[in-house]
Amino acid sequence: MPTDPDYDPTLGNKFIFVTGGVMSGLGKGITAASVGRLLKNAGFDVTAVKIDPYLNVDAGTMNPFQHGEVFVLKDGGEVDLDLGNYERFLDEDMTSDHNITTGKVYKQVIEAERAGDYLGKTVQIIPHITDDIKRRIREAAHGTDVCIVEVGGTVGDIEGMQYLEALRQFAHEQDDDDILFTHVTLVPYSKNGEQKTKPTQHSVKELRSIGLQPDVIVGRCEDRLDAKTREKIALFCDVPIDAVFSNPDVDDIYHVPLMVEEEGLDEYVMESLNIADRALDPDERQNEWRQTVTQERAKECEIALVGKYELEDAYLSIYEALKHAGLETGTRVNTKWIHSETLADGHDGQLADVDGIVVPGGFGTRGTEGKIEAVRYARENGVPYLGLCLGFQMAVIEYARNVLGLPEAHSTEIEEETPDPVIDILPEQYDVEDLGGTMRLGDHSTEIKPDTLAHELYESDECIERHRHRYEVNPEYIDRLEEAGLVFSGVSNNRMEVVELPEHPFFIGTQFHPEFRSRPGSASPPFVGLIEAVHTTSSDPEPVHTPE
Ligand code: GLN
Secondary structure, X not given: OOOOOOOOOOOOOEEEEEEEOOOOXXXXXXXXXXXXXXXXXXXXXXXXXXXXXXXXXXXXXXXXXXXXXXXXXXXXOEEOHHHHHHHHHHOOOOOHHHEXXXXXXXXXXXXXXXXXXXXXXXXXXXXXXXXXXXXXXXXXXXXXXXXXXXXXXXXXXXXXXXXXXXXXXXXXXXXXXXXXEEEEXXXXXXXXXXXXXXXXXXXXXXXHHOOOOOXXXXXXXXXXXXXHHHHHHXXXXXXXXXXXXXXXXXXXXXXXXXXXXXXXXXHHHHHHOOOOOOOOOXXXXXXXXXXXXXXXXXXXXXXXXXXXXXXXXXXXXXXXXHHHHHHHHOEEEEEEEEEHHHHOOOOHHHHOXXXXXXXXXXXXXXXXXXXXXXXHHXXXXXXXXXXXXXXXXXXXXXHHHXXXXXXXXXXXXXXXXXXXXXXXXXXXXXXXXXXOOOOEEEEEEEEEOOOOHHHHHHOOOEEEEEEEEOEEEOHHHHHHHHHOOOEEEEEEOOEEEEEEOOOOOOEEEEOOEHHHHOEOOEOOHHHHHHHHHHHHOOOOOOOOOOOO
């Protein structure tokens, strides 16, 4: 049950079901999260569920180059990156239960069948799969006022059918004003500059053929929808004209809530769900979010992100965390992706003009030598450096090779036979065979040593951050690395979590992923530290002294 003393039990759960039309990648998740943000601003307890109709149990084994980054939740859930957007927009922690996949649903139902739970019955998509989908939605929504349920993919996809059927049943079981079906669709321009509604009409027709009538239609278009376009959509899709909204392109996703609020989408949603604005002063309610995301950013800097995937979504939370740090420090942060493979053979000229360097997490061999080069460049030239997970491990390897004098030092993930395995597999991982969901995952607490950069950043003796790794700093090398000048300033049960270089203006690596907890209005400390360091280091830094 909710612990909030203001919780209104008569309100019960309300649900906003969000489907997508015409094509994926329209920003359906951002539209949904923006509505959630506005309802939160209006005083409601809001949560979200993302449905991914693929057969994978979770996103953990998926290639970021296809689906974007794997977002990690506090409970260790490895989920779709949309959950990251929901956490950032709603400023709420989600759990694995908020990401429903076909893999999870079928696994549950088939295991129950094997256990004999359906003894005597034929187990079928309807009702057994659809019942499990509905149960999961209700459980995830428990204790909140409004739950946004986004169905991934596009209406008409075969694999999405069972979910749409489950939503149809769900709506049938609830009161009319408990459910709002929102369809987000594309409104393209024709060559002669006309907004075209036919794709929208077709996707709504598809929805109606499976028994769903949208209550609200949001048209994604370069610009706002013209009055004529809205009229046409209303007429052909059978919704009131007031129920047709625009979601035009904006420069910054955090401005989408401001945009849809101007359109009056939040008011319409509240009215349809029969819930009254709870904010004490409705005029004030947008202010906090608005102030945060429209913050003046007079300064500017360029941060290199040295990775192997040429896809912004593969590093989404890092881009966002840099942006949050920019909002907090009044800085426009331009992130320049640099292909790690191109750095390997002394092509570090690409780093010459950047103000700071981030080496992100990663798996496997490809591009690691280039990442080590980026660390060397940052260390030797006094360029602010932030290493995340693999970027932390690469910093340790670089130091072992170039300062401690172990030229073949490596991680056993990359070079199994290395004579100096400074990064080695976690002992509890020796016997792990399955690859899905078996890493060291989610929240773990790190003890932070006093008088260190980490302590200065977190202003605390402890931090709790999210993890996703199988390898760690090999305990056998810690003393030697420390004698050579490296400082392990954060430790979790004798496991090295934070590394830093006191001689350097700003050099820090974290075994954890601070980017996953960063949000607009509460930026992650290591990211804020990086941007602040960029402003305090000179543009032409002196080479840094390293101990012999
Ligand atoms: N591949 C490394 C490990 O498993 C780093 C993981 C990561 O960067 N998320 O330890």
